[in-house]
Amino acid sequence: MEAGDDSVTVTSSISQLYPLVAVAKLIHVRVLLTSLPIGSHLLPAMVPLARAFRRRGHEAVIATGPAMAHLEHTVVMPDVPAPSDLGPPPPWLPERDGVLKAPLWSSPLVVASAANVLDFARTWRPDVLVRETSEYGGQIAAEVLGIPHVLVDIAPFAPLEIPLLDELMDKVRARFGVSAADPVLTAGLTPASWHPAQHHFRVPIEREPIEHGPEIVASFGTHTRWLMPDSKLPHIVVEALGRVGAPSVVAIGHGEWTGPRPSNVRLEPEIPQQRLLGTAKVFVTHAGYSGVREALTAGVPMVAVPLFADQPRNADRIEDLGLGVRVDVKGLSATVLAERIRHVLNTKTYHDAAENHAAQMIDLEVFTNIPDHLVSAV
Structure with a gap:
């Protein structure tokens, strides 16, 4: 120029x-x-x-x-x-x-x-x-x-x-x-x-939800697979969602998938996260700020599994505001994660708090x- x-x-x-x-x-x-x-x-x-x-x-x-x-x-x-x-x-x-x-x-x-x-x-x-x-x-x-x-x-x-x-x-x-x-x-x-x-x-x-969208959306960000190529965390998440049984979508990134394939869980390299959150009831997330902001806008409570950077503080804030729960990743099992997901899915106060914050977002x-x-x- x-x-x-x-x-x-x-x-x-x-x-x-x-x-x-x-x-x-x-x-x-x-x-x-x-x-x-x-x-x-x-x-x-x-x-x-x-x-x-x-x-x-x-x-x-x-x-x-x-x-x-x-x-x-x-x-x-x-x-x-x-x-x-x-x-x-x-x-x-x-x-x-x-x-x-x-x-x-x-x-x-x-x-x-x-x-x-x-x-x-x-x-x-x-x-x-x-x-x-x-x-x-x-x-x-x-x-x-x-x-x-x-x-x-x-x-x-x-x-x-x-x-x-x-x-x-x-x-x-x-x-x-x-x-x-x-x-x-x-x-x-x-x-x-x-x-x-x-x-x-x-x-x-994007306000238009996807027709017949999932009840649970899980995503751990664009850099997660690069940062932890040998981790079994994605497998743990998918197995946990299989145990919960609700219709779910998981962003697993690109590359070969060798983990579990529960019938209620759809695995995708990438997902239209904003639109999926329009119908979701729970968001399983690493608590990156962009994803948290999208969940707040959509009024979706979260199960936060922080991994690095500001994510632990974001996850703590989610808990402080009653918007969901924080789950520590070290030693995490599918059993524990499934229990935490069910807890948020079935607890009205989390959904009420998320809807309240969505109303605050709309007013901005x-x-x-x-x-x-x-x-x-x-």
């Missing part, structure tokens, strides 16, 4: 005065969104948000790593790898070893991300930067450029898993010679009862209105 014309130059000069000057009357702004190259970070929120900016007449592109360069409106941060680019996964069996302590911070990666963003931004000249929770290089770049930045909080508990996060960020800032600047807008994607934020929005989901403003809040904030 070419550097801007006169109108973009005016926009950039005014935006330096944030937050004292509103820019709502400007014809358009240039928005640079940044994300780690992970599908679950990009597809539910960042890609639709880029579309929303563009529909309102603004320019918007997403800076992410090469693994996600096939998505629309992206520019490549060449030095930002996807998890699968980092080599083979650790020798981890969750049913034997328990929760994996996944590294959620890498100073070299944050430095590389900031440098990549700056390389592009100094030519493209964005007026504002919008980052997702785990992409810290974008915030550093915004501080260097002196432009406002926005946080789309796709994983509100993830920063709590990084010891001394503020000190780590300040060390990176020192390399770039900048000071910390707070986001002008923090966009939470769940109600305040889940986690506080400046503003709370809901991400639209749709997140594609973030562009309107943003131009008012800056």
